[in-house]
Amino acid sequence: MRSFLLHLSENKRLAPLIMKNSVSRRVARRFVAGEGLDDAIDAAREVNRAGRSASLDLLGENVSDEAGARRAAVGYLAIFDRIAREKLDANVSLKLTQLGLDLGEPLCQELLEKIVAHAAELGNFVRIDMEGSPYTQRTVEITKRVRAKHSNVGTVMQAYLYRAEQDVKDLLKVGCRMRLCKGAYKEPPDIAFPLKSDVDANYVKLMKLLLPSGIYHGIATHDPAMIQATKDFVRETKIGRDQFEFQMLYGIRTDLQAQIVREGYRLRVYIPYGTDWFPYFMRRLAERPANLVFFLRNLLP
Numbered sequence: 275m276r277s278f279l280l281h282l283s284e285n286k287r288l289a290p291l292i293m294k295n296s297v298s299r300r301v302a303r304r305f306v307a308g309e310g311l312d313d314a315i316d317a318a319r320e321v322n323r324a325g326r327s328a329s330l331d332l333l334g335e336n337v338s339d340e341a342g343a344r345r346a347a348v349g350y351l352a353i354f355d356r357i358a359r360e361k362l363d364a365n366v367s368l369k370l371t372q373l374g375l376d377l378g379e380p381l382c383q384e385l386l387e388k389i390v391a392h393a394a395e396l397g398n399f400v401r402i403d404m405e406g407s408p409y410t411q412r413t414v415e416i417t418k419r420v421r422a423k424h425s426n427v428g429t430v431m432q433a434y435l436y437r438a439e440q441d442v443k444d445l446l447k448v449g450c451r452m453r454l455c456k457g458a459y460k461e462p463p464d465i466a467f468p469l470k471s472d473v474d475a476n477y478v479k480l481m482k483l484l485l486p487s488g489i490y491h492g493i494a495t496h497d498p499a500m501i502q503a504t505k506d507f508v509r510e511t512k513i514g515r516d517q518f519e520f521q522m523l524y525g526i527r528t529d530l531q532a533q534i535v536r537e538g539y540r541l542r543v544y545i546p547y548g549t550d551w552f553p554y555f556m557r558r559l560a561e562r563p564a565n566l567v568f569f570l571r572n573l574l575p
Contacts, residue, residue, distance in 0.1 A: 277460055304525040305523065305524060305525045305526065305546070305554070305555060305558045306333070306524070306525075306546050306547060306548075306551045306554065306555065307524060307545050307546065307547040308547050309547065309548060309549050309551075310547065311332075311349075311352065311353065311356060311547070313547050314330050314332075314353075314545055314547035315356055315357075315360060315362070317524065317545050317547075318330060318357075318360075318362050318364045318545055319360065319362065321524075321543045321545065322362055322363050322364070324531075324532070324535070325535045325541075326531065326535060326541045326542065326543050327363045327364065327365075327519065327540070327541070327542040327543070328362065328363065328364035328365075328542065328543050328544075328545050329364065329365050329366065329367045329401060329521070329542055329543070329544045329545065330353050330357070330364055330365075330366050330367070330545050330547070331366070331367040331368065331403070331544065331545065331546045331547070332346065332349050332350060332353065332368070332372075332546075332547065332548050333546050333547065333548035333549075333550045333551050333554055334346055334369070334372040334548060334550040335369045335371045335372050335405065335550070335553065336371045336372075336376055337371065337372055337373075337374055337376070337377075338376070338377075339377070340374060340377060340381060342374075343372070343373050343374030343377065343381060343382070343385060344385065346368075346372045346373060346385075347373060347385040347388060347389055350366060350368055350389045351388070351389060351392050353366055354366060354389075354392055354393050354396050354398055355396075357396070357398065358396045358398070364545075365393075365398055365399040365400070365401060366389075366393065366398070366399075366400055366401065367400075367401040367402075367403050367544060368386075368389070368400065368401070368402065368403060369402075369403045369405055370382050370386070370402060370403075370405070370409065370412070370413055370416060371405060371409065373385040373386055373389075375409065375412060375413075375416075379412060379416065382416065383416055383419065383420065386400075386402070386416065386420055386427075387420055387423065387424070390420055390424045390426060390427045391424060393426055394424055394426045398426065399426045399427070399428070399451075400426060400427045400428075401427075401428055401429070401430065401451075401453060402416070402417055402427065402428070402429040402430070403429075403430055404429060404430035404431065404432050404455075404457075405459070406459040406460075406461070407435065407459070407461050407465050407466070410432075410435065410437065410441075413429060414429070414441055414444070414445070417429040417445070417450065418445070418448060418450075421448060421449075421450055422448075425449070428450055428451030428452055428453070429445070429450065429452060429453075430452065430453045430454075430455060430494075431445075431452050431453070431454050431455070431480060432455055432456065432457035432458075432459075432466075433454060433455065433456050433457060433473055433476045433477035433480055434456055434457035434461065434466040434467050434473045434476070435457065435461070435465060435466050436465065436466065436467070437465075438476065438480060439476070439479065439480060439483070442480055442483050442484065443483070446483070446484070446487050446489065449489060450489070451489055451490055451491060451492075452484060452489075452491050452492070453491070453492040453494050453521060454477065454480055454481055454484060454491065454492065454493055454494060454495075455494040455495065456473055456474075456477055456495065456497075457473070458557045458560070459557075474497070474499065474500065477495070477500055478500065478503045478507075481493060481500075481503065481504055481507065482507055484518075485504075485507065485508060485511070485513050485517070485518055486511060486513065488517075490517065490518060490519075491518050491519075492518070492519050492520070492521040492542060493518060493519070493520050493521065494520075494521035494522070494544075495520075495521075495522075496522055496523070496526055496527045496530065498530070501520065501530075501534070504520070505539075515538055515539050515540065516540065518540070519539070519540035519541060519542050520534050520539055520540065520541045520542070521541070521542045521543075521544060522541065522542075522543055522544070523543070523544050523558070524543055524544060524545045524546065526558070531543065
């Protein structure tokens with residue numbers, strides 16, 4: 275089922291049908307703050323009131339023309355301006371294919387550097403999301419090049435990839451902040467661990483590489499076992515709760531989010547918004563059976 279849903283997330287013909295369906299749009303609002311920046315700002319404000327930080331993401335990926343990439347860049351500049359004006363505890367996450375990576379690295383890097391420089395002027399931070407494995411190497415390389423000029427940029431490591439351990443070690447050498455997640459794309463077994471138990475074991479291994487580094491990282495998971503493993507490790511190694519943060523997705527396990535905050539840990543909520551929400555929505559359905567059940571319950575009479 276997970277493979278099937280991930281396959282559907284890439285289906286360009288299905289997307290308009292799902293996005294026009296009233297039930298799909300209603301269910302998607304559980305995972306997506308809305309279609310406009312005002313919606314995302316409102317959600318971030320609410321998250322802040324609950325004692326949590328936020329990371330805003332203007333949904334979109336694999337733009338097919340330079341004009342689209344430049345529009346996305348302008349959109350991200352506007353997000354940083356609003357965050358500063360509203361005095362929110364929030365940063366920004368973005369995807370390189372939304373900035374034209376498919377069209378060439380020079381354009382993508384040019385736009386990314388403008389965004390990161392603007393964020394630096396406002397005292398903020400840019401997280402470069404990791405996409406499917408065809409983009410992993412280019413994402414790591416661009417992150418390193420931009421970070422050589424600006425320290426306020428980091429990226430994401432996906433624990434299901436065999437290469438993730440070496441990437442973590444390489445990026446730690448240049449002082450890069452990372453978000454550790456399990457991975458949400460369909461990958462073949464020659465690239466990624468096919469068994470959940472192996473992904474979990476690698477996740478814990480990478481977490482234990484990241485947290486003692488003295489760099490501020492994000493441990494992104496809704497898995498209670500991974501959360502407990504992190505809590506146990508920081509307690510055993512006497513790592514302060516202010517030296518890292520847990521990260522979770524908007525609309526998912528809000529009960530667990532509240533519990534983590536009550537226990538005195540830092541928590542950041544990833545808040546996506548925008549009109550191009552279909553691929554993100556399908557990946558959320560594929561991630562957890564509970565999400566798919568929630569969707570089906572709303573779909574059926």
